[in-house]
Amino acid sequence: MKRNMSLVKNEMPTQDPNVRNKNFFEVTLGYSSEQAIDEARRCLDCKHKPCISGCPVEINIPEFIREIVNGNFENAYESILKSSTLPAVCGRVCPQESQCEAKCVRGIKGEPVAIGRLERFVADFHNTNSNVKQERPKSNGHKVAVIGSGPSGLTCAGDLAKLGYEVTIYEALHLAGGVLVYGIPEFRLPKAIVQKEIETLIDLGVKIETNMVIGKVLSVEELMNECGFEAVYIGSGAGLPKFMGIPGENLNGVYSANEFLTRINLMKSYTQEAKTPILKSEKVAVVGGGNVAMDAARCAKRLGAKEVYIVYRRSEAELPARLEEVEHAKEEGIIFKLLTNPVEILADENFFVTGIKCIEMELSEKDESGRRKPVAKADSEFIIDVDSVIMSIGTSPNPLIKSTTEGLDTHKWGGIIVNEDTGETSRKGVYAGGDVVTGAATVILAMGAGKKAAKAIDEYISGK
Numbered sequence: 001m002k003r004n005m006s007l008v009k010n011e012m013p014t015q016d017p018n019v020r021n022k023n024f025f026e027v028t029l030g031y032s033s034e035q036a037i038d039e040a041r042r043c044l045d046c047k048h049k050p051c052i053s054g055c056p057v058e059i060n061i062p063e064f065i066r067e068i069v070n071g072n073f074e075n076a077y078e079s080i081l082k083s084s085t086l087p088a089v090c091g092r093v094c095p096q097e098s099q100c101e102a103k104c105v106r107g108i109k110g111e112p113v114a115i116g117r118l119e120r121f122v123a124d125f126h127n128t129n130s131n132v133k134q135e136r137p138k139s140n141g142h143k144v145a146v147i148g149s150g151p152s153g154l155t156c157a158g159d160l161a162k163l164g165y166e167v168t169i170y171e172a173l174h175l176a177g178g179v180l181v182y183g184i185p186e187f188r189l190p191k192a193i194v195q196k197e198i199e200t201l202i203d204l205g206v207k208i209e210t211n212m213v214i215g216k217v218l219s220v221e222e223l224m225n226e227c228g229f230e231a232v233y234i235g236s237g238a239g240l241p242k243f244m245g246i247p248g249e250n251l252n253g254v255y256s257a258n259e260f261l262t263r264i265n266l267m268k269s270y271t272q273e274a275k276t277p278i279l280k281s282e283k284v285a286v287v288g289g290g291n292v293a294m295d296a297a298r299c300a301k302r303l304g305a306k307e308v309y310i311v312y313r314r315s316e317a318e319l320p321a322r323l324e325e326v327e328h329a330k331e332e333g334i335i336f337k338l339l340t341n342p343v344e345i346l347a348d349e350n351f352f353v354t355g356i357k358c359i360e361m362e363l364s365e366k367d368e369s370g371r372r373k374p375v376a377k378a379d380s381e382f383i384i385d386v387d388s389v390i391m392s393i394g395t396s397p398n399p400l401i402k403s404t405t406e407g408l409d410t411h412k413w414g415g416i417i418v419n420e421d422t423g424e425t426s427r428k429g430v431y432a433g434g435d436v437v438t439g440a441a442t443v444i445l446a447m448g449a450g451k452k453a454a455k456a457i458d459e460y461i462s463g464k
Contacts, residue, residue, distance in 0.1 A: 001069060004041035007110030012117055017331035021301050024186040024270070027328060028092075033073075036121040040068035043113045046105055051115060054103040056448030057155070059083040061100060061115055068118060077126040080119060085158035085201065086151060086180075086447065088127060088193045091120025093184060094444040095322050127196050133203040140164035142461050145229040147214045147401065150178020151443045152434030153235035154201060155450030156457075161204040163458055168229075170212040175266065178237055179435075180443070182266040183258070185295050187302070188325075191265075215400035220408075220430060231429045231457045234416060235450060238395040238435035244287070248345025249391070253279060253353035257288070257296045257392035264299050281388035283307045285356045287342055288392030289314065292440075294325040296390045297334045308334050309384060313341040313361050313374045337384065339363070341374065345389050355383045397436045405430075415439055423453030424460075431457055 013029040014020070020027050031039065043065045051061045059080055067076035080087045096116035104112030142165050146153045149171040157167045175181055177194045202208070214220065214236070223229045241256030243249050260278070263269040269278040284300040286293050289312035300308045310329070312319065315338055319326055330336070337358070344357040360380035363372035397414045409417040409426040416425055416432040423431040433449025435441055458464070 001041065003044070004038055006042060009042075009111045009114040009117070010035045010039040012114075014328075017328075017333075020187065021298070021332035024302060026190055027187050030124055031117055031121045033071075033125075036068055036073075036118060037071065039114050040065045040118060042106055043069075044105055050103040050105065051100045051113075054100040055083075056099065056444045057083050057451050059100075059119075064122060065113070065115075065118060068122065073122055073125045074130060076122045077130075080122060083451075084447070085155045086197045086443075087119055088123035089151070089180060089189065089197055090444055090447070091116050091118075091123055092189050092193075093442075095442055097323060099444065127193070134200055136203065136205045137162055137164045139166055139205075142166065143168070143227075143229045144231045144233065144457060144461075145170065145223045145227070146233045146235060147220075148172075148178055148234070148236040148434075148436075149176040149198075149208060150235060150237050150434065150446065151180060152237075152436075152446035152450040153178065153233065154198065155447040156233045156235060156431075156433070156454045157206045157450075158201050158204060159451055159454035160457060161201065161206050163454075165458075165461075166205070166207075168207040168209060170214050170218070170223075171208060171210045172213045172236075173266070174210050176208045176210060178235075179239075182262040183292070183295075185261065185265055185299055187298070188295065213400070215404040220401065220405045220427070224429060230461050231431065233423075233450070233453055233457065234401060234425070234430065234432040234436055235434045235446070236398065236401060236436050237446075238397045238415075238440050240396045240398050240414075241391065242394045242396060243391055244342065244393060246342060246344055248347060248353075251345055251347045251353050252351050253281070253388045254345060255388070255390045257286070257292045257390050258395065260296050260390050261292070261299065264303075270299075270303055278303070279388060281305050281386075283309075283384075283386040284388045284390065285309045285311050285337075285342075285384055285386045286390045286392055287311045287356075288394075289319040289321055290392065290394075290440075291321045291325055293390075293392035294321045294329050294334075296392055298329055298332055300388070300390070301332055301334060305388075307386075309337050309386070310334055311337045311340050311342060311356070311358065311384070313339065314372075315339055315363060318372075339374070341376065342389075343381070346383065353387050353389055355385045356389055357381060357383050395435075395440045397439075401436075413439070421452070422456035423449060424456060429460065 064076040064079040101112040346355040361374040431453040434446035
């Protein structure tokens with residue numbers, strides 16, 4: 001086989017920025033078969049496979065890439081499916097640049113192999129060309145409940161179902177998918193793809209009960225004592241938004257990023273027939289610098305805002321969002337106000353937002369943790385004229401499950417305390433993982449936690 005020794009990845013085709021910032025269609029268009037094979041040939045098929053160690057769910061990356069090189073795209077999909085429940089999702093939203101691709105040997109003297117783009121290609125090829133359903137394993141007679149249908153819960157459920165467990169997922173909302181459907185915009189992750197991945201789990205025998213708020217409709221105790229579940233996995237995420245505590249956060253036109261994105265992604269509030277339309281703004285400030293902030297800003301632009309600002313108190317080097325998301329936001333006309341911190345949200349006599357008062361920041365010398373802290377500059381206040389403000393400074397777990405479950409140890413900030421190796425909580429038979437344990441993190445890390453817990457639950461129930 002002739003390898004491709006190019007120092008750069010095959011470029012990902014995308015919509016034109018000035019077209020896509022007015023629609024909700026997917027920004028990146030995916031590789032063609034020819035591009036995928038050419039990119040796969042950049043892989044050196046290393047003996048020590050360092051890329052696998054960077055993957056939280058330990059996909060055999062060289063194996064599936066080898067299948068792509070040989071044109072065996074369906075074999076490549078089956079290889080990924082051994083380790084990952086959501087390949088089409090991961091290929092789109094995982095931060096590969098800081099995980100598997102960060103370990104790629106090709107990255108030493110050039111760009112790493114585009115592992116994420118290849119994973120997406122393989123999953124999309126399968127979803128487009130294959131009608132073969134996953135074979136449902138024979139039941140082993142044991143029942144497990146999973147709370148939450150986000151990436152962590154779906155992964156745990158899928159791995160247990162493959163082992164023959166009768167798994168029921170309980171989802172609080174009316175649609176399964178968790179943050180994949182309410183948090184990540186359509187232009188980054190089409191919802192039809194999420195539903196396709198969920199259908200694969202249903203084919204395996206996983207049952208999904210929606211509109212089930214555990215802690216209200218049923219408690220963890222009732223699931224175990226009355227419903228016959230031998231173990232429970234809590235993967236309910238971190239959907240409780242945080243605010244800064246500055247004046248004006250209760251004004252008309254101030255949103256949490258969670259509310260803003262849920263209205264858009266789950267309730268389609270941007271459509272004319274929406275029952276809960278969202279306020280259309282001319283000028284929007286999004287406070288924060290993570291992926292959620294980028295999503296909110298790019299959605300606001302698509303809703304017709306003429307000016308959209310990212311307001312972040314550190315410099316561009318410290319932005320926690322993926323580089324690709326930052327680049328896409330800039331291309332789409334998002335304005336970055338860096339080293340800027342809000343101190344007050346301003347309003348008119350009817351309590352509608354008219355602006356956001358900010359102060360300029362500068363970074364101090366590195367402290368013992370190695371991080372430079374933002375420090376306010378004296379006499380540097382200024383006002384950005386906006387009519388909407390979206391707060392995107394983080395989330396924490398909803399306290400409902402904690403408050404209704406006896407003996408469940410949690411951190412002061414609300415996260416459930418678990419054994420890091422197994423996901424086991426202080427309650428026997430109860431496991432947890434994902435954002436409800438770590439706070440807001442990535443899809444793939446949540447999946448890794450679900451995978452780890454599924455293995456531990458199997459060992460617990462089977463007595464291994």
